[in-house]
Amino acid sequence: MLAEILQQVINGLIIGSTYALAAVGLTMIFGMMHIVNFTHGEFYMLGGFFAYQLAAFLHLNYYLSVASAVMAVMAVGFVCERVLLAPLRGKSIDTTVLVTIGLSIFLQNLALLWWGPTPKSIPLPFSNMPLRWGPVVLTWSRVLAVTVTFALIVLVHVLIRKSLLGKAMRATFQEKDSARLAGVDVERIYALTFTMGSGLAAAAGALLGSIFLIYPAMGNMAILKAFIVVILGGMGNFLGAIFGGLILGVTEGLGAGFVSSGYKDAIGFVLVILILMFKPSGLLGKGRRL
Amino acid sequence: MKQARMLAIAAAVLGLGLLPLALTSKYLLHLVIMAAIFAILTMGLNLIYGYVGQLSLGHTAFFGIGAYTSALLALRLQMGFGWTLLSAAIAAGAAGIFIGHITLRLREAYFVIVTLSFSEIIYLVAVNWVDFTGGPMGLPDVPSPAGRLPGIGAWEITSKVSYYYLVMAVLLPLALIVYRMVRSPVGTAFVALRENEDLATSVGIGAYRYAMIAFVTGAIFAGLGGSLYAHYVGFISPEVFTFHYMIIMLVMAIMGGLGTISGPIVGSILFTLIPEYLRVAEKLREPIFGAILMVSIIFMPQGIVPLVGRLWRALRRRPLETR
Amino acid sequence: MRLVEVQDLSICFGGLWAVRDLALTLDEREILGVIGPNGAGKTTFFNLISGFLKPTRGRLLFRDQDITGLEPYRIAKLGIVRTFQSTKVFPNLTVLQGVRAGCHQRVHSSWKDIIFRSRAFREEDRRIAAEALALLEFTGLAARRDALAKDLSYGEQRLLEVAVALGAQPKVLLLDEPAAGMNPDETNRMVDLVTRIRAQGIAVMLVEHNMYMVMGISDRVVCLNYGQKIAEGTPQEIRCHRDVVDAYLGQGAACA
Numbered sequence: 038m039l040a041e042i043l044q045q046v047i048n049g050l051i052i053g054s055t056y057a058l059a060a061v062g063l064t065m066i067f068g069m070m071h072i073v074n075f076t077h078g079e080f081y082m083l084g085g086f087f088a089y090q091l092a093a094f095l096h097l098n099y100y101l102s103v104a105s106a107v108m109a110v111m112a113v114g115f116v117c118e119r120v121l122l123a124p125l126r127g128k129s130i131d132t133t134v135l136v137t138i139g140l141s142i143f144l145q146n147l148a149l150l151w152w153g154p155t156p157k158s159i160p161l162p163f164s165n166m167p168l169r170w171g172p173v174v175l176t177w178s179r180v181l182a183v184t185v186t187f188a189l190i191v192l193v194h195v196l197i198r199k200s201l202l203g204k205a206m207r208a209t210f211q212e213k214d215s216a217r218l219a220g221v222d223v224e225r226i227y228a229l230t231f232t233m234g235s236g237l238a239a240a241a242g243a244l245l246g247s248i249f250l251i252y253p254a255m256g257n258m259a260i261l262k263a264f265i266v267v268i269l270g271g272m273g274n275f276l277g278a279i280f281g282g283l284i285l286g287v288t289e290g291l292g293a294g295f296v297s298s299g300y301k302d303a304i305g306f307v308l309v310i311l312i313l314m315f316k317p318s319g320l321l322g323k324g325r326r327l
Numbered sequence: 328m329k330q331a332r333m334l335a336i337a338a339a340v341l342g343l344g345l346l347p348l349a350l351t352s353k354y355l356l357h358l359v360i361m362a363a364i365f366a367i368l369t370m371g372l373n374l375i376y377g378y379v380g381q382l383s384l385g386h387t388a389f390f391g392i393g394a395y396t397s398a399l400l401a402l403r404l405q406m407g408f409g410w411t412l413l414s415a416a417i418a419a420g421a422a423g424i425f426i427g428h429i430t431l432r433l434r435e436a437y438f439v440i441v442t443l444s445f446s447e448i449i450y451l452v453a454v455n456w457v458d459f460t461g462g463p464m465g466l467p468d469v470p471s472p473a474g475r476l477p478g479i480g481a482w483e484i485t486s487k488v489s490y491y492y493l494v495m496a497v498l499l500p501l502a503l504i505v506y507r508m509v510r511s512p513v514g515t516a517f518v519a520l521r522e523n524e525d526l527a528t529s530v531g532i533g534a535y536r537y538a539m540i541a542f543v544t545g546a547i548f549a550g551l552g553g554s555l556y557a558h559y560v561g562f563i564s565p566e567v568f569t570f571h572y573m574i575i576m577l578v579m580a581i582m583g584g585l586g587t588i589s590g591p592i593v594g595s596i597l598f599t600l601i602p603e604y605l606r607v608a609e610k611l612r613e614p615i616f617g618a619i620l621m622v623s624i625i626f627m628p629q630g631i632v633p634l635v636g637r638l639w640r641a642l643r644r645r646p647l648e649t650r
Numbered sequence: 651m652r653l654v655e656v657q658d659l660s661i662c663f664g665g666l667w668a669v670r671d672l673a674l675t676l677d678e679r680e681i682l683g684v685i686g687p688n689g690a691g692k693t694t695f696f697n698l699i700s701g702f703l704k705p706t707r708g709r710l711l712f713r714d715q716d717i718t719g720l721e722p723y724r725i726a727k728l729g730i731v732r733t734f735q736s737t738k739v740f741p742n743l744t745v746l747q748g749v750r751a752g753c754h755q756r757v758h759s760s761w762k763d764i765i766f767r768s769r770a771f772r773e774e775d776r777r778i779a780a781e782a783l784a785l786l787e788f789t790g791l792a793a794r795r796d797a798l799a800k801d802l803s804y805g806e807q808r809l810l811e812v813a814v815a816l817g818a819q820p821k822v823l824l825l826d827e828p829a830a831g832m833n834p835d836e837t838n839r840m841v842d843l844v845t846r847i848r849a850q851g852i853a854v855m856l857v858e859h860n861m862y863m864v865m866g867i868s869d870r871v872v873c874l875n876y877g878q879k880i881a882e883g884t885p886q887e888i889r890c891h892r893d894v895v896d897a898y899l900g901q902g903a904a905c906a
Contacts, residue, residue: 134439142574525738
């Protein structure tokens with residue numbers, strides 16, 4: 038019994054770290070910029086597909102494929118921000134929500150038409166045989182994903198907290214006009230932050246796509262999980278994203294063990310609803326006003 | 328003035344009454360019926376989104392709840408249509424109260440996400456609770472509306488023409504209710520909340536209260552639409568809870584004209600008929616809807632009805648009149 | 651008759667007491683001026699009375715009824731209505747529609763009246779339309795009744811704010827810097843308006859930096875600094891009060 042619970046918990050932690058990875062980019066865009074970005078899932082998906090295209094068709098080195106895919110998606114993200122989001126900046130939230138929803142539908146169907154519905158897998162340069170470690174089963178791709186997750190999150194956290202750029206970013210998203218007066222190029226910050234966020238989403242898509250499969254609709258689940266993680270962990274709280282992801286993963290794992298596994302995905306939504314009812318600033322938040 | 332108005336309304340009602348006889352194709356009548364059902368759904372969405380200004384992405388929850396309630400009561404308990412319709416409205420309304428209570432106090436970004444979450448949860452329940460809901464296969468053979476009336480005995484609606492009149496018998500009173508509601512202090516409260524919530528509150532308009540009224544009324548509309556849909560199509564599946572339908576309703580509401588009375592109706596007609604007429608390949612339909620959503624939000628956020636309104640007023644102005 | 655009583659009102663934001671142990675009263679037909687340097691807590695004070703902020707400590711009484719912690723719309727229904735420091739209007743509604751929204755309190759039609767458009771509803775509708783128009787006359791905006799609020803000039807929007815607030819039939823009107831950014835002509839119009847409001851039997855609390863206005867029409871003046879009341883009295887007393895001069899006004903020629 039205990040061994041089973043332990044297994045579920047560890048699996049949950051592993052899955053949870055993938056959720057955290059998928060959520061880092063959204064923490065930046067939704068958590069910091071307060072843009073409800075429904076295109077996040079598609080940046081994630083395109084990261085996976087671009088990496089696939091480069092690795093499988095152009096036979097590019099795996100790591101190079103992932104890195105290039107991230108760059109490519111960042112370019113896409115930059116264009117989206119400048120063309121679609123910047124002009125709508127002052128408008129109410131529903132405007133950006135709907136524009137990003139429309140864009141996500143558009144991109145997803147484009148991917149469907151271009152690559153077709155059959156799932157693809159990215160060829161890996163290392164053996165992906167499962168390693169057994171007691172009750173735990175791991176593969177190298179998962180190890181890579183988890184490592185990259187933590188590395189990226191810590192990197193971004195340090196960037197935001199310590200660097201001058203990070204200060205400029207935080208200033209812009211807290212008090213745009215004061216930041217402007219202090220000499221911050223606000224437009225550039227918006228473009229840069231959004232681009233970074235989309236790049237992080239693409240990285241997640243490429244890495245997780247290496248573990249799982251790549252298909253046009255893969256962004257749908259990713260974005261829902263990502264929103265849950267961002268809310269659980271606290272808006273704009275990158276370390277909180279780790280926490281939120283792990284909590285989500287473990288709760289789902291345990292829940293699926295006791296409730297029917299079909300309802301597993303509902304657990305995250307229930308958590309979000311409960312958190313927003315009782316502690317709106319997230320699990321780690323300091324109770325700030327939203 | 329008032330006489331001209333009454334005449335116009337009478338003509339419209341007459342026109343609607345004679346429409347099925349004028350239409351030659353059964354298929355066209357089918358489209359009209361679907362447009363009318365979607366008009367009911369979209370009118371409901373328009374109340375919370377168009378008038379109060381809160382974007383609910385969970386409207387499909389109420390549509391689906393209404394559909395499933397009617398289907399289940401008709402299939403399992405052999406209830407007559409009058410009861411299934413009423414129950415659908417009550418179930419959707421109750422869900423509206425529950426979900427509204429949780430979501431309407433949240434900030435808009437969270438309202439959007441949580442309403443969506445509720446739809447997703449209900450979808451998962453519909454898929455997984457196979458014994459109750461039929462699971463992913465759904466509920467087939469939902470009976471057409473039938474019942475037993477005192478004096479008349481048993482009745483059943485089978486033909487498309489009679490279904491048309493049934494849907495109209497629901498749509499028109501609901502449209503009248505919306506009309507009366509938005510042109511009253513209730514409607515003023517709705518738009519005041521949309522335009523400036525703090526200001527509205529400072530003069531005594533309770534935000535939660537009026538948002539609830541719009542939300543629950545919208546939910547009831549969706550429930551009624553769901554019931555009509557279930558009995559008409561004869562088959563429902565968890566698909567009714569998916570985002571696909573949410574997008575359709577949003578496009579109809581936005582393109583038709585948010586915060587207008589005829590907007591949802593115009594939007595429903597356009598976006599039921601146009602996709603059929605363009606004979607667009609199924610595959611391209613979704614991305615086109617997505618593109619339309621983006622374009623309309625950016626370039627035409629008020630929608631078609633106000634645009635036509637402005638054109639009409641511009642045309643009616645006599646050429647020598649100064650602005 | 652005592653309308654408003656503020657007892658030991660305090661609010662703390664993360665260690666900073668924005669308002670501390672504030673106590674004052676407002677009687678019928680009084681105009682109470684509230685002055686003080688920026689950051690003194692004047693708008694926070696208004697937010698507290700009108701329910702937009704909940705106090706950490708203290709009590710608020712309106713006509714001997716404890717209204718502490720009530721939601722803003724409830725307090726408005728009871729009779730305390732406020733305007734905002736930064737102009738708030740209903741941008742896409744016309745001036746008349748906006749004032750009608752302000753008149754929401756005056757509506758007593760029931761559900762049945764609305765849905766069935768009963769005679770009672772129609773009569774009330776006409777009555778409120780007339781009352782809204784009267785408010786526009788009162789504030790001098792009648793000529794702009796069909797203009798969209800977002801198209802009004804700054805001064806007109808400020809007047810509209812007052813008209814909308816009056817729609818709610820306040821017994822106490824809290825005006826937050828109504829003359830801010832106005833030229834002398836507009837200021838005079840506002841002064842005249844506030845005087846006429848008082849003549850209607852409405853008590854007014856007025857936060858203002860424009861001394862001409864505050865000293866000119868207030869019956870009493872309260873001076874805040876760092877969230878606390880540092881002086882209270884008639885305009886004459888306040889004008890030369892040492893603490894007020896030190897904190898805010900500076901030495902004027904009119905004082906000894």
